Amino acid sequence: MDVLLLHGLLLLPLAALLLYRCSPHFQYLCKVAFFNCWIVAMATLLSPFAAFRGRSVDNMKLLRAALLPLKRFYGIRMRVRGAEQLQLQGPFVIVCNHQASLDLMGMVEVIPERCVPIAKRELLYLGTVGWACWLSGIIFIDRHRRDTAIEVISHTASTMRHENLRVWVFPEGTRNPGKSMLPFKRGAFHLAVQAQVPIVPIVISPYWDFFSSKEKRFTSGTCTIRVLPRVETRGLSPKDVPELTESVRQAMAEALAEMSMSDHEDQATEQSLLGLGDNRGRPQGQGDTARNGK
Ligand SMILES: CCCCCCCCCCCCCCCCC(=O)SCCNC(=O)CCNC(=O)[C@H](O)C(C)(C)COP(=O)(O)OP(=O)(O)OC[C@H]1O[C@@H](n2cnc3c(N)ncnc32)[C@H](O)[C@@H]1OP(=O)(O)O
Ligand SMILES: CCCCCCCC/C=C\CCCCCCCC(=O)OC[C@@H](O)COP(=O)(O)O
DSSP states (O other): OHHHHHHHHHHHHHHHHHHHHHOHHHHHHHHHHHHHHHHHHHHHHHHHHHHHHOSOGGGHHHHHHHHTTHHHHHTEEEEEEOGGGGOOSSOOEEEEOOOSTTHHHHHHHHOOTTEEEEEEGGGGGSTHHHHHHHHTTOEEEOTTOHHHHHHHHHHHHHHHHHHTOEEEEOTTOSOOOSSSOOOOOSHHHHHHHHHTOOEEEEEEOOOTTTEETTTTEEOOEEEEEEEOOOBOOTTOOGGGHHHHHHHHHHHHHHHHHHHHHHHHHHHHHHHHHTTOOOOSSOOTTTTTTOOOOO
């Protein structure tokens, strides 16, 4: 009986390895689980060190260092275009498209010094992850209570100027794996106008070639991050915010459409040079109008 049990235990890792090699779904599950476990482990290990400093934007450096190696585990090549646009003195607001939690990998590639993201309040309740986020100075908003969210944003506008802070916002307000971007929330644009600081739009190329939560697919691949030219807000007032929001969204949507085409072509060329059929892409038009309904 004991011998049987021992054989069973020895065979288990082998069976898991075989399943990992043969089943893309199992591979997807393992990779997503690893992503979450990595974040929990890093938060648990590093939070005590971050706590020495207290709540500080300087802890974002630790957070960045903790997340940077993830791309290597997944074999994801990051290409950054227009990084020089981030070489700005003083505070500014970054707006970026939001496809999935994987965006954190893109975020840490380009996030400048003294920059904190705005995040949904729910992250605070994720145990040590919430603690790590709080210690890193991440700004939390309650998306269900507009008035308090607006108050937090107004307070952030004055902090930005006094403490030379940069703020990273996902203006879609929720994850969106679709081909086009969701309508933008206006908080980031009010923030920039109130603080009278520039907006730097960043577009992360679609993940379809290597990641899809819907299809449970997660392979290696290339991701392009494009930093667009900054948009000045000096002299603008709250009444200009709707137009400002639309023009920035338009520029980002155009960049996203362009990148969807060129990234896909790059992957296809790579595949054909390797003599492989490109069976990883998705049919044209899929997800075009996808909304996740949140
Ligand atoms: C230490 C080591 C650690 C290692 C461990 C690692 C841990 C890793 C974890 C990393 C975490 C990273 C975090 C990433 C998290 C990403 C997210 O959570 S995304 C979700 C949160 N983000 C947002 O929601 C985006 C910001 N939201 C908004 O901007 C919204 O505007 C809103 C303020 C929440 C209000 O939303 P809503 O009412 O739905 O919609 P709007 O159309 O925007 O606004 C309606 C109305 O209100 C006006 N308005 C909006 N904002 C303002 C404002 N600041 N001031 C004044 N008025 C405002 C807006 O103009 C509209 O009015 P109008 O008359 O129609 O114009
Ligand atoms: C004591 C409780 C312990 C609970 C432990 C839970 C462990 C959680 C595991 C991993 C945490 C990973 C957190 C990654 C954060 C990614 C940021 C992100 O992408 O947030 C999504 C948010 O932008 C929009 O949310 P919705 O699309 O609106 O939804």
